[in-house]
Structure formats: structure tokens, C-alpha cells
Amino acid sequence: MWRRFCRKFATNAVTRPGDKISGFVIDNVRDVPSLDLNVTLLTHESTGAKHLHVQRDDSNNVFAIGFKTLPPDATGVPHILEHTTLCGSEKYAVRDPFFKMLNRSLANFMNAMTASDYTFYPFATTNSIDFSNLMDVYLDATLHPLLRELDFKQEGWRLEHMDNTDMNSPLILKGVVYNEMKGQMSDSSYLFYIRFQESIFPSLNNSGGDPLYIPNLTHKQLVDFHHSHYHPSNAKSFTYGSFPLINHLEKLDSAYSTFSPLTPETSVRSPIPLNSSVEVFKPGPFDPMMDQNAQEKLSISWYAGDPADHYSSFCLRIACSLLLDGHAAPMYQALIDSQLAADFSPNTGFDSTMRTNILSIGVVGASADNVDNIKKTISGTMAEVIDIGFSRSRIDGVLHQLDISRKGSKPDFGMSLLYSITGPWFNDVNPIDIIDWSALVERFKVDLDSNPRLLQDILAKYCAPSAPSFFFRMNPSEKFEEEQAHAEAEQLRSKTHNLSESEKKEIYDMGLKILEHQSQPEDTSVLPTLKVSDIPRKPEISFEHEEETIGGVSNQWNIVPANGLVYARGLVDITNIPTDLIPYLGLYTAAFTSFGTKDQSMADLEDEIKLKTGGISFSARPISSPYEIGTAQLALGMSAYALKEKTDDMFGLLERVTQNTDFRNYEKLWSLITMSVADASNTIAERGHTYARGLATSKLTTAGVLNEKISGASQFAFLKKILDRGQDRLEDVSKKLEEIHKFVMNASTPFKTSITCESNARDDLGKSLQKFISNCGIGTKGNTFSAYSDISDFGAHPDSTKMLLNMPYQVSYGALAVLGAPYTHEDGAALQILSSLLTHKYLHPEIREKGGAYGGGATYAGVGGTFSFYSYRDPNPENTYKVMNKGWKVGSDREWSDIEIEEAKLTVFQGVDAPRSISDEGMIYFMDGISDEMRQKRREQLLDVTKSDVQRVSEKYLKAADLQAASPTDVRSCVFIGPNSDWAKDWNVIELEGLAESAKY
Template structure:
């Protein structure tokens, strides 16, 4: 369970490969897409009426929109031939204060329900389910509850738990104390210890706002949208959370967690009728329609730009302690329900800030005025009206006016010069790749993608018709060559709803925060009577006893052995060689994409260089190669591939604790027509990387240092686990060196001179369609010949390295 603004939507790894036993109604004679196309607008199904049926060939699915007759609940089903089926229900949650009521409610509904009264039923389901994802999210204006599974019985079980949790939660006062906030003795068993604030969300949000990036992002949103729900902290401002009462929480649930305010989304190859029947019977039939009154009005438009300033705590991990200021200019854009305008502005944002060829990268990053773009940057469509932000972090206070002037001048330059046609084509190529790419979390990505627009009554089906937006975009450019420049002039040059927000460190910031919290605590305590204090002590003991008690989970549904297929489907692979290197070929329906993976051994790398491997991996594809400088290389990668990445790999041997495999993993993908170009780029990176551009390296190292520092607060638990495990096994020690706190203490000075130490390929994999496999094998053979001269036969530096590749396939 987490608080998330969904501003960065990454892929979710680690999905299980189990597949559920087929039920009689899980028909396979026709595809899920074909079956869904048979529905007709106006058709009645289990209390729902079909409103629209639309094929979405871009994403290989059929979309079915429905409305629940009795309550008005909205429903979207994405029928797709994917066994990893997903369900989500989202509610528009629009708080008008910063008590964190939607966030605390998200936690509290997961503490038991009428049908499943045991505490924490979600967590109890983890070992009773084959779910591939279970969670809940609180955004600025909606709360979402998604799960996914490949097992049909499991889907029904989880759906029952989720429906009961959100519509019929217990919402016990004790759960509110635990998850929200409470006054409690510092030692709950000793009434003489001082009273303090406690609570899961209270402490979680204190942690959130100890991170300067999150603090800045929250201030920016609150000040850019000052007149309605975005002016408050939906997750909860720590010192406002103690103002929330249990009664207010229950009232918020009654008005916001109602079917009339709900949007249901299902995805995958399971039949829609079964989902509708269960949702109707288990939940919706028990409600009548209401007017939830949760709409978000448009933000009144400013007639003149505004400026503001906030403070934060100094960052002890800042790459340069003297440069800890942030400045960002944020612009209010159009309504997110305008699909094409949102598509255009998102593309425009990428052209302006993404990659070394973008105008703002050249103007702000390369002069090294700051360490990186501001934490909020680019197009953001997570609110009713979108925004665009541009700025810097890690800058000196005296550069404030200079950065403002650079932003203004760069906008003028864009209006005058526009964008190169090749950059626009590279961006449209990236969209084509994204549409064709298959991922294990495709359903979850779709649910997140449509959430904001749908939340404000936009058309999610129109949003999914990406090729229509691309075609319309191309037509607009054809009719008006200055189409994008006109948009820049409209939304940035002439836009008076513009906020310039600066942030600087205050040495006394934490002291002031602690003082304010203490004053709030004393205000609460002084209002207590002796009877209140006794009641607090007794309730603290009750909560402690409840938390310590073993919960009876017998009411929860569980899978039986007969519900699970006895074997895991085997993915057929063909093992061969190319240039003397083992290759794993796997034929898959990849929609015209080719996926390439390869391992480069680090067995011969000297001990003193291993600390620099992660940084080497982050810069080697960004320095230029062969005849291409780094700008040309970035352009070609965008035009010809779906991305090229290099990362560290430490793979422990499952049979010997003291043995492991260490390597660098190469990964890239491309459209079938671009396969020769992709391998040529890899060949140039292997054979002739441009490692002598010191200024480029300084920029990349500066940005890498800032990213490492920023990541500490998000991943503290991971760093702690990696640090703790470093002494248990040799593999753990190497994992700490590659990805732990040890990385924070070293600035590289010599890694690039040792490029030849880290480029010996020793295992590869190709995934593509059967029709393209022969050509891919030929191209790989040619590539291997070009880099064959780099392989060196050397003995491992450390004896506990696995001499031959361990039995771990490259294919994920």
C-alpha cells in the first residue's frame, strides 16, 4: 500500500510464470478480442448497458464501455489475448483539506471488511493467491485499487476481497488509530511516559516530506492550482493529519467510495460476463444512485505570472553543498480530456527537454549551471488541467536570474527556429515502438495510463487510439509547418498562468519543523482531561493486544491444488552459437520487434575498477561512438531502436553460496527493419567508443551523482538490505559495490580507460517472430565477427567467480 502521484509510470518486474487451470467459461476457440467485438451498443448484461464497442488495433485489444443502470458506475473492459488479467476500481477523491483523508482511507479500508473481517486481508491473501500484482494508490484526485493474476479462480477470489474491502469496509476506530494518527504513550505499556503522535500515515508522510524533491513537487502543485483540491495535500500534511476525526473519515467514505463515483476497469482474456455478474451481485446491487459531487472545476486563469519561494532542509548528500538551490517555471496548460491537445503537448514537451539534442538540455544542462533538471520537469497530465515545468536543481542562488533568462530566451529560440524534422520522426518512431512492445504488466500500465483522463470524464477509448492522434499530428504539421512553434507561443510565450518557484536550504529548517510539531502536540495534550489520558492509555493497550493477536484468516478465499495447473508452460528456445558464443533464440509474437540481450564477462576486471562499473554502464551509450558524436548517437538510437541500455549483473549460484556470476548486461530492441542499424550501433560502441570528451563526461557524472543522492530517500530500505547482506556471501559483497552505499563515496577518475576490460561477449539471446529469426541470426553472426577481436582469454581475478556461465538464461 503506498502513496503515489502516478507521475512516473515504470514497469513492474518479477511476475510469476504460473498459469491457472482453465475454467469451462474461459473459451479458447476464438480470441478475446474477437469475442468482445460481438457485443452491441444498447445490449444489457447483468445490470450493465453496453455504450460502445471499439477495436483498438494499435494495442491489439477490443474496448467495451458500459454503464451500470442502477448506480451509474462506469466500466471499461479491454479484451486482449493476455492471460495476466487485471482488475481495478478507482474513485474520484477530491479532499478540500490536508488531513490526508483519502490516503488514510486507502489504508483503513484494507484493514478488514464485512465478509472478511480479519485484519489486513490483502496481506493475508499473499500466500493464498497467485497474484502477479496487488496494491492500492492515492493520487492527487483519485484512489485506485488494482490487482492482476493469471489464474481464473484466483481472479474471482481477489475480486471478492477487493469489492468487499472498498464498498463494505469495517472502518473500525481502532483501525483509524493504527493507520491514521493517534496520541499514545511513548511506551504504550507505561502510562508515565510522555504522549506522542503515532500512526502509519502520519509517519509515512513525515518520511515523504523529508525528501526535498517530493516537498518541492508538492509545493509546486499547491501553488500552481491554488483554488481547489490541488491546493491541499491529498496524502496528508503531517501537522494537519491530527485534525482528522474518525467520523470525518467515515463520511468521506460514504460520499466518495460509492458506485456512482466509481470507474471499473478489467483487462485480459477472461470473459466480461463473469466479471459483470460478480461485481453486480457482490456489490453494486446493494446501492442506489447518488450525486457524489466530486467534480474538479477548472482552475481560474491568472492575468499575470506569479513568483514564490519555499525552503527545505540542507542535503548532506548534495554533490556540491554550496549549490543546493532549485528553480522551476511551471505553466498551466489545457484540460487533459482534450486527447489530441494532450498528445501534442506531450510530444512538444519531449522535443523541448528529452535527450542531448533538445533545446533545454543544451541551454540548461550542458553549461553545468545546475546538476540536473528540477525534480518536476516536462509535461504532467495527472491533474484536470495539465502543466509543463522546466528548471534546474543543484544550482547556486546567484544563478537564479540567469536561469530565468535562459528559459525565456530558449522559448524565443524555439519559436523562431522550430524543431528538426529528424527529431520529430525519432519521437514518432518511439511511439510506434511503445505501441508494439509487449510487457508482463501491460494491463496495469493501461489502467494507469487512462486513469487521469477518465477520472475527469474524458474518453479513455479515444485516448487508446494512438495511431489516430499520430495521423492527426502529421496532418497538422503538413498543413502548418509552424504548428509546434505556434503551440510554444500560445502555451509558453503568451501564457500568463505561469509560476516561478524557487527553493533554497535553511539550516534551521528541521529545527523549525520539530518545534511546530511539538507545539501541535502540546495543543492536543493541553485539551485532555485526566479521564482522556486514562482512555488513551487503555486504548493503546487494546491496540497493542490486537496487533499482537494471531488473526483468523479462515474467512478469506484460497486456491486449491486442483485450481492450479500441475506444470509451468515451457517457453521453447533453440540454443546455438554465433562467432563461438552461445546464443539463445526464442520465437515469439513480438509484433515486429526484435529484442537483443547479451552478457559481457567481468571476470578479468581488476579489483580496483569494479566500483566504477555502474557509472561506466550509465555513460557508455551516451558518449558517442564510431563516426557519431554523442548528439548524433542519441538521434540514431531514437530513430533506429527502442532504446539501448547497459547494466550490471550479479547472479549468485543456486548451489554454491560462495560462487557467483558477474557480468554487464546489454539490452536493446528495434523494429525488424532496423535490425542492421541496431547492431551497427552496438558494434561502434564496442569497437570505437568516443571516450575522450571530458566535458561530456563531466555532465554525465554530475547528473549521475545527483540521481544517486536523490534516490537515497526513496530506496533507504534497499540500501540497508544490500549493506546488511554484503558480508554473507561474495555475491552480496559485489552487489553492495555495484548498487549500495559504497557507490555514494566514489567519484570515478579512470574507468573509461579500461573499456577493453569489459567488452567480451559470452552469452546472447534473440527474441523475434519466426519469420524474422533467420535474418536476425545472420545479422548477429555478422555483429559477432565485428567484435570478435575484443574477446580476451584471461583467468578470473577472483577464484569464487563461476568459470562457466551458470544455468541462468538471458531471456527474462
């Protein structure tokens, strides 16, 4: 108590505006009791750099430094600079210190991000030494980068032979950012948004870079941009957590002290003037997953004031939520429920991150014939809302969600604060006012009581039918990809057709030089590092868990400081469900929060859920056996949370939706299917390596095949098949959902529950839970969960495969998976360490640095027991496949040093010891059956892994991945997602729709 008091006193000893501390002067200080934090805004005296510190009793501390980086053109200079600054600095002159610090740290978050008009570099860690180390690396990387031309060519773009060592191979464009943005442009949602932004903000260029313009950027332009933008006078930094402010300021002052003041970039880009309504039309891709006659994307936008007017912006954000979010929202009902469109457009919502607030409402998946009707519907619905307003109960529901979010304990709270302030702060909005939003809530409540038309008035001010608006429409073109490919080919031709022999030789020599640069061994000892000895062998177990039978059902109590909240979970064993029903589980679990009940519309039900709980959700998931590789159970999970005083309401709502959902609500069913399919191509593009891994593991394990059927790419194919059959066949789908429901809501179906709460809530909650179980009747006659099932029980078998899922992308995503060991087997720990070693020491250099993919690595599913190689936004899948095949040989033959083993352990423990939410307390045991004792044993196994362990498991398990080295009985599964090409001529090439056929849907 004394030490803690003294630390707080020392930290806050200088707290008055105008006081000076470590080269900084305090501009403003504010206590925010509603969030249990104190905020201090400071200015560096000699350079003018701004710093914001949030002091809070939170061990997960955050640091970030950022710079205003308005892009001068579409070459992506801010984005490429973000990458290149992390490739070596004056103090840490090794190649790529950022990625090397990933395995010399216990940080639970490290990244760098380029936004539209600023770039920032955040990290989070609970270790004070780690925090200091990373802060040093980040400051030197941003303020004193080497910016070598070779790194620029690797990260940005370069003209190079397809095979670096073969001068006769074709010249192509390469580069990490170049390929990243080619992948980004394959996402039609991103393309819509960026073309919208370019049209409404023509003065704000594409900061990420357009692949057609990236090759125009020179190394000199990159260096000049750094000199003019990455300067303390143009910087804003942020710290959060329990570490003392003075330590941060001393480090910042030391880093800034060598700089002279510079006039910072103060220009703020504004959108085009809207003196009258404006319409813009742009071409876009044709999506093969969507209805051929419903490919239109469009939106209407209004300017809605200045973000610096916090109160008006807050009111608009509330109004926008009421307009758009959920089944009761007027725009949702008018545009989505009515089936005028499949879903909202990517830019829909309220954006206050720029210099001008913009409120946008738009749709995707509309027919050309409906465009005019949609425009009229948006305008008419807005006019109707301005006239009649929103019900007070809906407004109270939104305010209740704000209140309950404030009470929830989130391990990434500091990062969330950072994200909320960064954009507005770089556009001259006071960040303290953004953090202290509780005062806005109180003012809003008072104003609403005195003026019930408050929200109507503010919408009328900006969005009335007479107000000028910006209409944006993206027209689908079946030739879009062809024209894009032609433009890229012409771009390449323009850079190669006039090359002299000496220029060709120079390009060839540069390619060899880059290859040599990428292959050079390095002395990383200049980088700071933690030690494995910094990791406690036995962590503190914060809370005890207790099991009790309530109403014939086993309940797990997790008694924690929950800040007045209660978290309830249930798990239903559905392992023995008929296999033909498994693909319908995604629709079934979504139905509870999408369809409404037989006597209450979904709109009314959702309003009640928002007003009385923090949320209700359902999902289906496999539970892998920790004892036997490849086997699993199948469970349906339900969860809800609420304020302690509203737990009876929470259980009442859970009872209502589980007992009375209307599975014959065909309109809601059709909307749900349409929305899911509408964004399938983009969803897969965003996480292509995850979907590739899911397909690959579906050939190996029970959990893999279940996950793929429920939520993988095969699920999209299944839903598309339903969509193609038309609405006339929806009765068949509803019958399947009712079959599932009959199986699930059964007294003989095994069921267990978990309650996370404070000790003073336990008795009352026990009574509420008993009433819920009695009324629902689930699991009261059978509480022994099924045995773990083999993959053959679900109509599949382990099978080696090489599959290419043909998708209209410019780059590929890949995964190669093999079987590992069960969670309780000691080899699992060695495989987990091996995945880190191969990622950082082999796959990242080969797939990203040399191959030009945005990402590449290996991951080991500790519970599922599968080892997977992967690549992300990959321009060269053929080479990546070869690299993956050699992984086992690298793992078994390389003489791993003690330092490399130590670094791999640090990387693994970033996840093992990452802060977790109070709501997740006890869930590893409840959901996966992994006890604290099993986790402790695994922890010790991880800490004790040796070089020989790594080499042994690499040969024992990963050799199966190499077709030439594997034995005939070994099973491997490789899947790439992306464009078909000659390299895959001996692969099983399949279209997305074909997955439904191969899965026998």
C-alpha cells in the first residue's frame, strides 16, 4: 500500500498547467473518474512535439509515436516510408530490427500503421524493461532510420527478374508494399472506399499507394519525405498505463534534444465544396459470388460539421447509430429488410477522423433498376426520421451500451483509447475531450430531457432533403480485372521496352545485390532483449474456480472483481447431431439474434437486449481433445453479460430466444443469407491465409472439418448454393433449423454453464440460473459430454491434397498443414517453439523479404495439434510452396543457437502471458477442458524445450509436408487461394461454388 501510494504521488507531483518537467511544459491535466484515469497533455519546449499521457492502474502499458504525413500523390510514400523506417536505424543498424524485436520482447502488440493523413507506431507490453527497450527502438527507427536504397527496393518496389539468378527470366515488378496494395485492391470493399475517398477528398491522396503509381516513387523522394515529416516538431506521442510519466518524458526529451525546431505540417485537407449536390461514378469489379443482376454499390454523404465540436459530433454519432445499427434501425429496415440491397456499403456511418465530419449511408448488392429507388428511400427515410424521431427506449439502449462498455475490463483498453484519439488529434481536435466522453453523455441526457427533438434537430441541420449531398456510385464491369491487368502490363512495358543492355545488366546486378543483402547473417546483439529468465516459471493464478451442480446441470463459478458485471455462458454438447445438419449451424446460431420470436419482432427484441444487457450471442465450435490428436467434440455455445441488477432480465431474454425463436421468418432468413454471401469474396481476401489454413486442416482433423463446414470457405459456398436456389426453397432451410433446434433444446442433451461474477452476486445468480435451466429444460437428464469423435464420424478422412481455390485476386494466400501432437504430449511444446523459429529465421526472410509477399510464417495450433505454414498477399505461390516443403529440413538440420531458442520462447510467451479480460477468466477450462495443472505442465515444457527437441520434432512431424521426403502413409494438405495459373497445372483447381459439391452439400 505504501509503495503504491508513493509511486502515484511521485508520478503526479507535477500536475498543474504551465509546470515544466523533463523538457516538457504541461498544457492541460484532467481527472476522468468515470474511467479511473488521469490525462496530461504536454508540449516539448524546444521542438513543439506533443505528448499525451494517460495514467491508469493498468499493467498493459502502451506507447506510440506518430507524424502528420499528408501524401503528395498516390505513390504510397507514407506507407513505404512506414515500412522502410523499420529496416534499420543509426543505433540499431541491423536489417529489419522491428521484426527482430518481435522475438526479443514480451510485447503483446507491436505494429506500424499508415492512415489517410498520418502514420503511427504503437506497441503494448506489461514489462517495464521491455517497454524501455521498445521505446528506444521505435524512437531511433522513426527519427534516425538508415533508409537504405536496398531496403526501399525490397519494401517499396523494384524492377527485377522473376528468378534473380537468371538474367533470361522475365522482368517483373516486385516489392512488399507493391504486392500488399495489389492484394488490397483485390478487395472490392476497399476499392469502393478508396475511390469514394479520392472523389470526395481529391486533395487527400491514397496514402497506401496505388499499384499503378507506386513504381513512380524514387528513393530520393522517400528520403526527402522523411526529412520533412518525421521530425519532433511534426510528432505526437502517447503513453498509457501504470508506468511513471517522468520516465517516458526523459526518454522523449533525450531523443528530441538533437533536433532544432521545424515549422510542422499544419495544413488540413478539406473535402470538395458542396454548394450543391454532386454525383460521381466509378467503374468497379464484377463479383462472381453475388447475383449478376445486383452488383451496384452506392452511397449518399453529407458534411456534418467540425470534429472539434465534440458535443455535436457525439450527438451525431448517437443519431447515426440509431439510424443504422440493428434490426430496429430505420435505414436497415428501409434498405436491407426491404431487400432493396444486400448490405450497407463500406463507407456507411459517421466519420469524424478527418477535418470535416462526414455522414454516409450506402448499400452494396443492389440492382441497377433499383438505384433511383434507393436514393429516394435514403432521402425519404431521413426526412421521416427528422419528422418523427427515435423512441426514447432506443436512445436509452444506446446510452446503456455506452455505460456497460465503460464498466467492462478490456486488456487492450489503452490501445482502444489510442485508436479513438489519433485521427482527430492529428486534425487539431483536443484528445482529452475525446477521452472524457462521460461529460458529453451527461450533457446529452439533460439536453434530451429539455428538448426531445435534439437528435432530429441536428440531423435536420446537416441531412435534410434540401441539404447538398455527395452521391457516389461504383458500376460493375466484367472487364474490370482484365483492364486492370492490361494497365499493369502496360506499366511494366513502359519501364522495360526501352532498356539498354547496360541498364538490363544494372537491374540484374541490383537483383543479386538485394538477394545478397537479404541473405547476409547479422549480429543482432546490438538490439536490446529480454531473457527467458524474465518469464516466471509459475505465474500467479489470480482467481479460483469452483464447480457446483445447479438444477441438474454442472456450473463453473469464476469469482472475480467484475466491476458490477455478470458474464454467463452455456455449452451444449451436439457431437452426435446428424452430419447433414452441420452446415446449417452457422444460420442456426445467427437466427437467435436475427429472426425474432414468434410473438416479438427482431427489432423490438434487439431494442430490449440493448436496453437490458451488454449483448447476447450464440456460436457453434469444435472442441479438440487435449489427449488424442485429430479427435473432437462439437458444441453450441451461448453467452450473455449484463449489469448485476439486470441479470434476471438477461436470463429471461436468453430463455425467450432459445425457446421461442421464429425459424419460419423467411424474410429475415433471406436477408441473413444474402448479407453473408454479399461480402464473401472480400471476407476471404481480408484473411485469405486463415481460410486457406482452414481448408487445409479440414483434410486432417475432426476440428478442421467441422470448422470448415461451419465457418470456412465451404460455408460461403454452401450459402451461395442456397441463394442460387431462390426464396422458394427457404422452407427446406427452415425445416433444417427446426431439426437442429429439436436436437439442441432437449433434456437429454448434455449441457453445462459458467458464471463469472463478484462474490456478493453469487447467491442471487444461482437462483436465477436454476430458474433458467428449469424453464429451458436443456441437459437436465444427461450431463455427461460425448466422447471425442474421429474425423470419419463426420463423413471425412485424413487425406493428402494440393488444392487451388480459384478467386479473382491479384495475389495469392496459401497454407500447408500437417498433423502434430496432442496438447498433453511434450512434443507439442517443441512444435510450438519450432513454429516461431521457422517463422522468424526462415519463412519471413524467404517468403516476405525475398519472395515479396506481405506476410509468411508458421503457426502451431496447440490445442488442435496441427502445424501450418502460410503466406499472405503472395505474388509467387509456386516458390512459396517450395519454401514450405523445405521447412522440415531447415528445422531438423540447422544448428539452432541458444540465443535463437531463447528468442523463440519469448515470442511464444507473448501469447501465453498476454493480458486477458476478466470475462475470459476460467474459460480455457470451461470451453476446452484444459485445467490449470495442464497449462502449468505445458508452460514448463515450453520453457524447457532444447535445440535437439526442435530438430527431432521437425523431422518427426514436418517431414510429412515434403512430398519427396515423406513416407507413403504421411498426410499433408496444401491449399492456395488466388488466381489460377500454369504453375498449378497438376493441382486440384476448384471454384468456390465447387466446394459445396466436394463437401456434398
